[in-house]
Amino acid sequence: MDQAKISLDLILANIAAEAEKAQDTATKASEVLLGPLETAMATTPYDVVYEEDRVKLKHYRTPGDVTLKTPLLVTYALINRETMLDLQPDRSVVQTFLNGGIDLYMIDWGYPTRQDRFVTIDDHINGYMDNIVDYIIEKTGAPQINLMGICMGGTFCVIYAALHPEKIKNLITTVTPTNFDTDKGLLHIWMRAIDTDKIIDTFGNLPGDVMNLGFLMLNPARLMIDKYVGFFESMGSKSFVENFVRMEKWIFDSPDVPGETFRQFANDFYKKNLLIQNKLEIGGRRVDLKKITMPLLNYYGIYDHLVPPEACNMLTKCVGSSDTEDVSLDTGHIGIYVSSKCQREFAPKIIRWLRERDGEQRPVAVATETSGEQPSPVPRLKRPSHPAAEKKPARTTRPRPEVPRPTRKEQTIKPSLTQVIQETI
Amino acid sequence: MEDNKSGKNNMDAMMQEWMKASTGFWTSMLKADPASAPDFVPPDQEGKKNRYVESMEATLKRMQSASSALNDPQMADAILKGLNTLPEFFMKISKAGWEASARIQGKVAEKAGKIGQKTDAYQFENLDQGIFKAWREIYEEEFSQYFKIPQLGLTRYYQERLNHLLDQANVLRPTLSEFLYLIYLPMEKSVKVFQDKIEELSKAGNAPDKAKDYYNLWIKILEGHYMNLFKSPEYLAAMEELIKQMEVYVGAKNEVLQDLLQSLPIPTNKDMDNIYKDLYLMKKRIKVLEKKLAQKDKSQAA
Numbered sequence: 001m002d003q004a005k006i007s008l009d010l011i012l013a014n015i016a017a018e019a020e021k022a023q024d025t026a027t028k029a030s031e032v033l034l035g036p037l038e039t040a041m042a043t044t045p046y047d048v049v050y051e052e053d054r055v056k057l058k059h060y061r062t063p064g065d066v067t068l069k070t071p072l073l074v075t076y077a078l079i080n081r082e083t084m085l086d087l088q089p090d091r092s093v094v095q096t097f098l099n100g101g102i103d104l105y106m107i108d109w110g111y112p113t114r115q116d117r118f119v120t121i122d123d124h125i126n127g128y129m130d131n132i133v134d135y136i137i138e139k140t141g142a143p144q145i146n147l148m149g150i151c152m153g154g155t156f157c158v159i160y161a162a163l164h165p166e167k168i169k170n171l172i173t174t175v176t177p178t179n180f181d182t183d184k185g186l187l188h189i190w191m192r193a194i195d196t197d198k199i200i201d202t203f204g205n206l207p208g209d210v211m212n213l214g215f216l217m218l219n220p221a222r223l224m225i226d227k228y229v230g231f232f233e234s235m236g237s238k239s240f241v242e243n244f245v246r247m248e249k250w251i252f253d254s255p256d257v258p259g260e261t262f263r264q265f266a267n268d269f270y271k272k273n274l275l276i277q278n279k280l281e282i283g284g285r286r287v288d289l290k291k292i293t294m295p296l297l298n299y300y301g302i303y304d305h306l307v308p309p310e311a312c313n314m315l316t317k318c319v320g321s322s323d324t325e326d327v328s329l330d331t332g333h334i335g336i337y338v339s340s341k342c343q344r345e346f347a348p349k350i351i352r353w354l355r356e357r358d359g360e361q362r363p364v365a366v367a368t369e370t371s372g373e374q375p376s377p378v379p380r381l382k383r384p385s386h387p388a389a390e391k392k393p394a395r396t397t398r399p400r401p402e403v404p405r406p407t408r409k410e411q412t413i414k415p416s417l418t419q420v421i422q423e424t425i
Numbered sequence: 426m427e428d429n430k431s432g433k434n435n436m437d438a439m440m441q442e443w444m445k446a447s448t449g450f451w452t453s454m455l456k457a458d459p460a461s462a463p464d465f466v467p468p469d470q471e472g473k474k475n476r477y478v479e480s481m482e483a484t485l486k487r488m489q490s491a492s493s494a495l496n497d498p499q500m501a502d503a504i505l506k507g508l509n510t511l512p513e514f515f516m517k518i519s520k521a522g523w524e525a526s527a528r529i530q531g532k533v534a535e536k537a538g539k540i541g542q543k544t545d546a547y548q549f550e551n552l553d554q555g556i557f558k559a560w561r562e563i564y565e566e567e568f569s570q571y572f573k574i575p576q577l578g579l580t581r582y583y584q585e586r587l588n589h590l591l592d593q594a595n596v597l598r599p600t601l602s603e604f605l606y607l608i609y610l611p612m613e614k615s616v617k618v619f620q621d622k623i624e625e626l627s628k629a630g631n632a633p634d635k636a637k638d639y640y641n642l643w644i645k646i647l648e649g650h651y652m653n654l655f656k657s658p659e660y661l662a663a664m665e666e667l668i669k670q671m672e673v674y675v676g677a678k679n680e681v682l683q684d685l686l687q688s689l690p691i692p693t694n695k696d697m698d699n700i701y702k703d704l705y706l707m708k709k710r711i712k713v714l715e716k717k718l719a720q721k722d723k724s725q726a727a
Contacts, residue, residue: 010634011634014634014635015636018636018637053708114694114697114698115697115701115704115705117698117701118701118702119705127709127712186652186655186656189655189656189661190655190661190664193664193665194664194665194668195665195668195669195672198668198669198672199668199672201672201676202672202675202676202679203675217655219648219651219652220608221611221644221647221651222644225644225647229640229644
């Protein structure tokens with residue numbers, strides 16, 4: 001039998017050194033954990049300017065002058081909360097936008113209860129979102145608004161922009177799934193395997209805790225073990241603990257997803273992949289991505305395990321707009337918004353992109369097509385289209401502006417998941 | 426043979442004695458009760474026979490006729506035979522239990538025999554889930570049917586729903602165990618692979634000297650195992666089955682709870698869902714009407 005070539009002295013010396021270090025960390029940790037901690041989230045001041053059922057519209061107070069003419073509406077996903085964009089003062093997408101002179105509005109979807117179980121995707125998009133957009137247009141006097149969506153909220157924005165292109169000046173999608181026919185993310189594989197109808201019939205809504213358990217199960221080694229090992233190692237640092245606790249608060253602040261919305265999202269999107277094929281119907285109207293003729297900026301993370309790049313990067317090829325841009329960042333699903341590296345790249349780039357497109361008026365396509373086969377259960381209001389839309393052709397041929405397009409970086413060294421998580425935290 | 430015959434005769438005699446004694450006991454008790462005195466008639470029912478006495482007399486008559494019927498040796502024999510089948514019934518149940526236990530033990534022994542066999546790193550094909558499958562089969566063949574015996578009478582629906590809940594709880598338990606077993610498997614495998622890796626590194630003289638490095642090595646192996654497991658058809662099937670059984674269990678539990686809540690002044694989920702649906706549709710209609718009205722007002726103002 002071969003003799004193991006490890007020096008026992010060296011091992012013992014290391015154990016002694018590590019025990020000493022652990023003792024030191026424990027002493028500091030007790031001081032940190034027993035002392036006052038600043039773990040408040042979403043502290044940027046705002047006013048609730050519109051409310052409908054459980055849904056609220058936040059309007060952030062700008063610290064300086066608003067320098068962009070077109071207001072920006074941010075639509076978060078129904079999963080987790082929009083507070084992630086304003087997690088802490090030094091890592092806040094919201095504050096970067098405000099400092100960049102954007103008039104910022106954000107939808108707070110609230111906490112759905114059992115009485116929201118029948119609320120559909122149509123109610124969210126053609127109901128709440130459309131009412132909010134109308135409110136902003138009326139309040140600000142702007143003919144159109146800029147729309148930015150995050151994850152599932154991005155999917156809602158894509159649908160909204162296709163159904164109401166006359167109201168949207170620029171569209172920004174971030175970590176937004178539009179192509180669901182991929183086996184790259186475990187979530188896609190699992191969503192296809194489970195019987196969603198039965199879950200909704202049993203639970204009414206999809207419970208937030210069940211969803212969170214599912215997310216943890218996507219990578220239990222890192223999310224249930226390694227993350228907390230990292231916490232124990234660094235809990236002597238006050239700022240680390242504060243950031244970690246903020247993140248924990250956000251992760252487990254998970255509202256339930258309304259049953260009928262989840263049912264349709266699982267069946268029509270994950271299982272049938274209807275959106276990217278232009279076969280999806282919302283409120284009796286077919287969603288034609290070619291109707292998206294406004295400029296489109298599409299962000300995604302290369303190491304996103306929830307919405308992999310394959311789920312995001314087809315959108316720009318399928319829309320009707322000629323002014324499109326894909327930006328991939330070397331990070332994961334949440335890292336885009338909260339990692340210090342992405343803070344320097346993500347929000348400032350959006351401000352620049354919007355500013356470059358803020359002045360000009362753009363011809364728009366008016367979405368009037370209805371499927372005819374499945375009439376909407378409730379008659380929809382026919383809204384007056386934007387005047388520009390009546391005069392100009394539906395399909396824009398606007399030349400691509402002189403914007404330096406970042407080339408997609410070829411990744412040579414893949415950062416480990418631990419690095420990504422640590423960077424995020 | 427002779428013993429059997431005498432035993433049977435003794436049994437008959439004992440039965441007759443017991444019937445006589447009990448009939449006699451209830452006759453004297455009836456006489457002792459003042460309310461049953463034949464001359465006691467409630468003031469508003471004069472001229473009628475005491476109802477209590479009438480009822481007791483009828484019962485005693487039935488007992489007496491049963492007693493005389495039992496005196497008939499053929500009848501007593503039939504009853505005793507019926508009683509003899511009861512132990513047979515219980516024997517059948519316990520036999521099923523013993524057989525199930527033996528089969529499970531067999532599977533455990535089979536599994537124990539496999540301990541120490543080589544663990545293939547990152548491989549999750551042909552997982553040994555036989556023990557769970559065996560338990561499920563045994564339960565379905567031998568036990569589940571007892572919960573599906575048709576229920577009779579006024580409370581048949583309540584009993585049926587309760588039985589369904591108990592049956593489903595029994596089905597859910599092994600399904601959950603199987604799922605947890607699968608979840609634990611990467612832990613087991615990663616430790617084995619980790620040991621092999623350390624041995625390999627030690628032989629090459631590259632063994633890490635810091636505990637953190639050992640931990641990093643193990644967590645990486647564990648993560649890899651989980652990633653492979655989660656993509657395996659076995660895991661997907663187990664997850665699907667767990668969700669399915671959980672849904673059926675929650676549904677069964679809700680139905681029983683609903684039965685209980687019906688007796689209390691508390692609305693059930695079903696009641697509330699009906700109201701929520703009406704409310705949802707009404708709100709939707711009102712919103713559409715409001716918009717139409719606002720538009721009309723606008724156009725009129727213009």
